[in-house]
Amino acid sequence: MLYPELYKSLEAVRWNMGQDVPWADFDGSALSEEQARTIKMNAITEWSALPATEMFLRDNIHDSDFSAFMSVWFFEEQKHSLVLIEYLRRFRPDLAPSEAELHAVRFRFDPAPPLETLMLHFCGEIRLNHWYRCASLWHTEPVIRRIYELISRDEARHAGAYLQYMKRAIAQLGDEARAAFAKIGMLMASSSRSGKALHPTNLHVSKDLFPHDTVQSKLPDPDWLERWLDDQIRFDREWEGRVVTMILKNLSILFDRNFESVQELNRYRKELIRTPAGDRQAA
Numbered sequence: 311m312l313y314p315e316l317y318k319s320l321e322a323v324r325w326n327m328g329q330d331v332p333w334a335d336f337d338g339s340a341l342s343e344e345q346a347r348t349i350k351m352n353a354i355t356e357w358s359a360l361p362a363t364e365m366f367l368r369d370n371i372h373d374s375d376f377s378a379f380m381s382v383w384f385f386e387e388q389k390h391s392l393v394l395i396e397y398l399r400r401f402r403p404d405l406a407p408s409e410a411e412l413h414a415v416r417f418r419f420d421p422a423p424p425l426e427t428l429m430l431h432f433c434g435e436i437r438l439n440h441w442y443r444c445a446s447l448w449h450t451e452p453v454i455r456r457i458y459e460l461i462s463r464d465e466a467r468h469a470g471a472y473l474q475y476m477k478r479a480i481a482q483l484g485d486e487a488r489a490a491f492a493k494i495g496m497l498m499a500s501s502s503r504s505g506k507a508l509h510p511t512n513l514h515v516s517k518d519l520f521p522h523d524t525v526q527s528k529l530p531d532p533d534w535l536e537r538w539l540d541d542q543i544r545f546d547r548e549w550e551g552r553v554v555t556m557i558l559k560n561l562s563i564l565f566d567r568n569f570e571s572v573q574e575l576n577r578y579r580k581e582l583i584r585t586p587a588g589d590r591q592a593a
């Protein structure tokens with residue numbers, strides 16, 4: 311089981327909302343109206359770990375190790391939402407999300423293949439780590455800058471934990487897992503082609519509710535994410551390139567192959583589909 315060690319390692323580096331956030335350093339003159347509004351949207355988006363956890367537990371009913379790890383992941387994601395809400399409650403109480411606004415992102419996701427969901431969230435954590443690092447640089451108020459730094463590091467650690475479950479899946483399932491990871495890796499690293507912010511909260515997850523079936527569509531401002539990335543924090547090609555590089559680097563290690571580009575990953579994905587595992591090993 312991976313859960314006991316993951317619990318220990320995440321426990322060892324856990325930050326404390328009372329002690330590790332320098333609340334006393336707040337500088338109201340350094341927080342603009344538009345910056346404050348983005349914090350509200352991030353707080354509600356983080357709350358969507360709740361329906362995501364419900365989905366993970368349902369779709370991984372066969373996997374108690376991973377389900378146990380969800381307790382840590384869910385706790386930390388809800389804490390991200392809470393620390394952002396706490397910031398607003400202290401300094402911009404008019405913008406603190408209401409319980410109804412938080413509850414609006416809780417809806418039932420359609421069942422999905424667990425391996426693909428795992429990879430989707432692995433890539434999502436990598437992406438969010440970069441988004442928050444970028445947001446931390448855009449913000450000018452020191453307390454919120456520190457908060458984004460703290461939560462961005464948690465997102466990187468979440469990616470690391472998911473990666474361990476991906477390694478385990480490859481050891482257990484071989485090419486079935488590789489094919490699922492390569493397929494989703496392609497999708498999540500192809501942001502320049504899709505022109506869309508590729509993150510689990512921005513994907514369609516319920517056929518019955520389409521098109522209002524993304525977490526982002528449930529926000530008070532459903533168009534916020536693209537604006538945040540393009541006009542506010544300015545998550546440009548260079549930042550996007552770093553996300554893609556991280557995804558390819560991790561998949562290179564995971565598959566023991568070197569992927570310099572998304573095209574190379576795509577070629578490998580096609581190989582996996584075409585060649586049965588036995589033949590490829592013999593080749």
Ligand SMILES: [Fe+2]
Nearest residue numbers: 356387390465
């Ligand atoms: Fe988070």
Ligand SMILES: [Fe+2]
Nearest residue numbers: 435464465468
């Ligand atoms: Fe996370």
